[in-house]
Each structure stands twice: as structure tokens, then as C-alpha cells.
Amino acid sequence: MYFSKIENDLISEIHLEPIHAKIFLLVTCYGKMSPKIIGQKLNISFKEAKKTSKDLMILGAFIDISETEFEAMHPRFTVVNMYRKMCERENIKFKQNKIVDNIGAILEKPYDDARTK
Numbered sequence: 080m081y082f083s084k085i086e087n088d089l090i091s092e093i094h095l096e097p098i099h100a101k102i103f104l105l106v107t108c109y110g111k112m113s114p115k116i117i118g119q120k121l122n123i124s125f126k127e128a129k130k131t132s133k134d135l136m137i138l139g140a141f142i143d144i145s146e147t148e149f150e151a152m153h154p155r156f157t158v159v160n161m162y163r164k165m166c167e168r169e170n171i172k173f174k175q176n177k178i179v180d181n182i183g184a185i186l187e188k189p190y191d192d193a194r195t196k
Contacts, residue, residue: 154186
């Protein structure tokens with residue numbers, strides 16, 4: 080899968096920070112994870128992984144399923160939700176965005192595959 084294209088689209092269309100986009104893609108495509116595992120996989124500190132995951136909860140991308148794990152919600156819903164929240168924050172009129180819709184569609188299969196192992 081061409082994650083760099085999706086990562087760039089998340090940054091340009093939803094205005095995520097690069098680290099937010101990386102963690103969102105990691106958890107969306109590989110399933111629930113602790114900040115410790117996120118940090119190991121992305122070579123960042125536990126503290127940064129935890130803070131960024133909590134940021135993603137505020138942005139509407141993650142839910143915390145326990146004190147130690149974060150999970151992504153279904154990508155078709157999540158990316159549109161993050162885009163809507165970004166529009167509200169930045170006072171941009173919310174309307175359909177084909178790039179955002181496409182991100183959700185592309186991520187649907189890896190999301191489902193990671194949860195039906």
C-alpha cells in the first residue's frame with residue numbers, strides 16, 4: 080500500500096501533523112496498540128506516542144479502549160469526522176472532499192484485515 084501518499088493527504092487535507100498521520104495509519108492498519116508498541120514501531124518515545132495518541136482522540140481518530148491501549152474507529156467514518164472537526168476549528172465551510180473520502184475507502188481493507196486475523 081502507498082502509505083506515503085495517504086500520509087501526505089492526511090497532512091494536506093485534514094491538517095494533521097506528520098507524527099499524527101503516522102500513528103493514525105499505524106493503528107488503523109495494524110489494530111489496537113499501546114503507546115509503548117507505537118513508540119517502538121515508529122522509533123519515538125513512549126511519552127510522545129502517548130501524547131500523540133491522546134491528541135488523536137481529541138481529533139476524533141482514536142478511542143481509548145483501556146488505560147494502556149488505543150484503537151482507531153472505522154476509517155470511512157473517522158477521516159470524514161476528522162475533516163469535519165478541522166473545518167470547524169479553522170472556520171472552513173464543510174463540504175464533500177473526494178480526497179478525504181478516498182482515504183477512508185483505501186484504508187477500509189487494511190482496517191478490516193487487521194481486526195479479522
